[in-house]
Amino acid sequence: MAPSYYSQYPKFHVAVDCIIFGFEQGELKVLLQKRPFEPRRGEWSLMGGFVKRDEDIDQAAQRVLFQLTGLHDIYMKQVGAFGTVSRDSGDRVISIAYFALLDIDRVNKDLNHEHSAHWESMNQLPLLLFDHKEMIDGALKKLRAMIGHCPISFQLLPPLFTLTQLQALYEAILGEKIDKRNFRKRVSELPFIEKTDNIDKVTSKRGAVLYRFNTAMFNQEPNFKL
């Protein structure tokens, strides 16, 4: 045991819980798992993990995300700390929630399977363990507040996407319909959303132009409003 100036004060388990958002079939989804350990094994929960002794809390969130998806270096945003005394029935645990946005096609499905993780629609979430529903609500609120000014929502889409997809994504996140022409007008003024020569023929007969997010362009003018 190393000496400490603070040894008279109590210590607590500290965990991170990850709200992993995806977008599929016009719906915003979250990756949930059947809790693999006691207490309350088998209940729906967020993927979480205890912080390690020599690990930043942000690193812990990245590690947990990696364990479940196989993805590294994903942008994660802290939602906040949840620390009521009895929030976890196993013991006192202070948990810090983070959210991430992923293209569902990029996640490693074997890892998902290993962890009994499933994508569930935000519109019909199952009952969740502890305060995990609150964490998701907090994450969604933060996400909604951010998408108008940060380009994070593109993380949810494949590298090439149609404007209809992009609009459906914004509608799913904001939970409201957007006027198609107004949406396209605003998008067309953003230099970092680039038309490509590719045409998507999967979702429509006529074919839709595919667009791409241009990071370099975004870095030149990182202020926008959508």
Place this chain on the structure above:
Amino acid sequence: MAPSYYSQYPKFHVAVDCIIFGFEQGELKVLLQKRPFEPRRGEWSLMGGFVKRDEDIDQAAQRVLFQLTGLHDIYMKQVGAFGTVSRDSGDRVISIAYFALLDIDRVNKDLNHEHSAHWESMNQLPLLLFDHKEMIDGALKKLRAMIGHCPISFQLLPPLFTLTQLQALYEAILGEKIDKRNFRKRVSELPFIEKTDNIDKVTSKRGAVLYRFNTAMFNQEPNFKL
């Protein structure tokens, strides 16, 4: 020692740090203290404290605020958890930052003195311990994002205030000048900012009408934009 499902996992000291904002002489201020214990005793820091075993983290923040100001039931908002491995040189501590807004006249000055606490202008902060500057930056960012939609800023003013004071407060928080006529026009449309019969003769020769925040009115129509 109670049994625990999680006893194999490490535990950490968990603290709260409070960013206490006040408003005086047209400036936004923060209550800072000279750290009263080792390590780094005497350096400028936020007022903080370790979370207790049977205490919610929100309660811990309220307790620390009370110790320093003598005030109960103050609205506090969580800024977030700070948890890099070496943020505190005394030992590993995960700290959760909260901010509060207070009318400087209401705080107990003896308690401030006991804790070597002083109001420092946000425009010329001293060098702060650890990551406390980051915490303040995070709090200010959150505060700025909130004041357009939440009536929290009134906590910084005395019960009766002039429109010039209110405008100066908004300017201090947002860090930019606001047009006087536009500001007053918007305020006059808010039903919960009420004119009183009182006149303030302290800050101007002519005298300025004193206004008051009407909580009941606000609860009826809690949506606004300023």
Place this chain on the structure above:
DNA sequence: TCAAAAGTGTTAAGTTTACACCCATGA
């Protein structure tokens, strides 16, 4: 009498919203 803060409306510019039809194609 003058310095200092209080109070007061209008107009132009910009932004946001509402709205409906034709196009291309595969089934």
Place this chain on the structure above:
DNA sequence: TCATGGGTGTAAACTTAACACTTTTGA
């Protein structure tokens, strides 16, 4: 040939921003 999603422009309503002078009174 028709059902499906793709694509396009304008006008009205609303919101925001810019702007300058008169009032009151204590020193």
